Amino acid sequence: MRPLTTGLLAALSLAALAALGTGARAYHRDMTQARAALAGRSQVVETAFGPVEYAEDGQGPAVLVIHGSGGGFDQGLAFSEPLTGVRRISPSRFGYLQSPMPAGATPEMQADALAELLGALATGPVVILGGSAGALSATQLALRHPELCRGLVLVAPALYAPDRAPDARAPTPPVVDALIQAALGSDLVFWLGMKAAPDLMVRTVLGTDPALLTTATASERRRVSEVLFHILPIRPRRDGLIMDGATSGAPPPYDFDRIACPVLAIAARDDLYGTDRAAVHVAQLAPTAELVLFEEGGHLWVGHDQALWAAVAEFISAQAADAP
Numbered sequence: 001m002r003p004l005t006t007g008l009l010a011a012l013s014l015a016a017l018a019a020l021g022t023g024a025r026a027y028h029r030d031m032t033q034a035r036a037a038l039a040g041r042s043q044v045v046e047t048a049f050g051p052v053e054y055a056e057d058g059q060g061p062a063v064l065v066i067h068g069s070g071g072g073f074d075q076g077l078a079f080s081e082p083l084t085g086v087r088r089i090s091p092s093r094f095g096y097l098q099s100p101m102p103a104g105a106t107p108e109m110q111a112d113a114l115a116e117l118l119g120a121l122a123t124g125p126v127v128i129l130g131g132s133a134g135a136l137s138a139t140q141l142a143l144r145h146p147e148l149c150r151g152l153v154l155v156a157p158a159l160y161a162p163d164r165a166p167d168a169r170a171p172t173p174p175v176v177d178a179l180i181q182a183a184l185g186s187d188l189v190f191w192l193g194m195k196a197a198p199d200l201m202v203r204t205v206l207g208t209d210p211a212l213l214t215t216a217t218a219s220e221r222r223r224v225s226e227v228l229f230h231i232l233p234i235r236p237r238r239d240g241l242i243m244d245g246a247t248s249g250a251p252p253p254y255d256f257d258r259i260a261c262p263v264l265a266i267a268a269r270d271d272l273y274g275t276d277r278a279a280v281h282v283a284q285l286a287p288t289a290e291l292v293l294f295e296e297g298g299h300l301w302v303g304h305d306q307a308l309w310a311a312v313a314e315f316i317s318a319q320a321a322d323a324p
Helices: 001-037 074-077 107-121 133-142 174-183 186-195 198-204 210-214 218-229 235-248 275-285 305-321
Strands: 043-048 048-058 060-068 087-091 126-132 149-155 262-269 289-294
Touching: 001 186, 043 107, 048 074, 048 107, 060 074, 060 107, 060 133, 074 087, 074 218, 087 107, 087 149, 107 133, 126 133, 149 275, 149 289, 149 305, 186 198, 186 235, 186 289, 198 210, 198 218, 210 218, 262 275, 275 289
Parallel strands: 060 087, 060 126, 126 149, 149 262, 262 289
Antiparallel strands: 043 048, 048 087
16 A cells, blocks of 8 residues: 555645645746736825825816725726726825825825825815725815815715624624735735635625626626736735725714715625625714615625716716706
């Protein structure tokens, strides 16, 4: 039996090495692709809070697209790609990519920095679109600089609501939490999580029940995978992710009743982050507000991407028509 056992162990060892080599090549390929997607696409504007990175494309009414957690200018552009006929301006928030984290950073400071960015670009009033954790600075921009806000769109907003529980996702075992924390500082760990435990990543990182993907279209499944992929490389986004965890999990109440511009709030009732409660709360308090609630879809509104962007496009058109 010894020769057979030895041969079997040798075969298994060779298989493990081959798998490791294949994995290493795939990791290198994916990281090269992720870094290439960032190269040469953005610019930087100096503000009183430090450099603010941004990218823009398109022509038409200006829309400031403020990305969610794990993002950067690239996520903002990818997230809002269905919008056409507009000028999309997508910044990287504090702690993401080439927008460093200033000392004592807050969503209010981020809003003021974005106001400086709009001033440098001479946009005049814009429609502000904030997704997930980006809704905090989007709302603050509308409150603190109403002259710059033609309309406010809040998509799955990680904002305060009286009945929104802090970090509303289902509890995870300590070992899983430890792995998630490790992934926030390591491209390799995050990549391995994407490959080895995609359902876990969809639930814990994207706040969406992975069961929704079993009946989703191929394009919707691809969109969810791309959202995860856009978090790579994760290391230049770590500071922003940490700030988002501290601010969007249990955000303070804002004066939604003082928002002067029209508001469109959109969420799904089964969002594991509980943003549907925030969307309802904003729509109840803002003086001029519309609410779109999907019955299911999770934090990434799976199955409703076309309907969501149709509602956003209609809202932007209405604000552009009302512009002087």
